[in-house]
Amino acid sequence: MAKQTSNKSRTYARNRPVVSRRGLENVFEPDGVYLFKLIVVTLAGLMWVRMADPLVIGGVLPVGAFPVGALVALVLIAWLEHAQFNRKILYAVLVVVTIIGFFLDAGIII
Incomplete structure (x- = not known):
């Protein structure tokens, strides 16, 4: 005799909300x-x-460097990171590292 199976589907994991x-x-x-x-x-x-x-x-402001990597990272973080809390942390890390990178000799010299 065949064992009868339940028709209940397990939907808890699939229906878990994104927000608690x-x-x-x-x-x-x-x-x-x-x-x-x-x-x-x-x-x-x-x-x-x-x-x-x-x-x-304008004859007044000398510009010797431009943060290309920071601008690309800003766009990628805003576009790819979905969690707001993670975006805030990544933005803070990016700002601090960009400021530190200005004083280091890291980058491409043209």
Whole structure:
């Protein structure tokens, strides 16, 4: 005699809400992925395009470097990162690393 199976489907994991009851986002991301994102943001913040001869804008403001990596990282963070809390952390890391990268000799010299 065949055993009768239940028609109940297991839907708890599929129907789990993105936002918890307290209003917090449920983010399930491996630690390695988050560490990889931090490393990429750190390296992008260090990428500056430096000029051998500074450009003078308006005869007053000399511009000797431009944070190309930081601008690319800003766009990628806003476009790819879905969790707001993670975006805030990545933005803060990017700003700090970009400021530190300005004083280091990291980047491409034109």
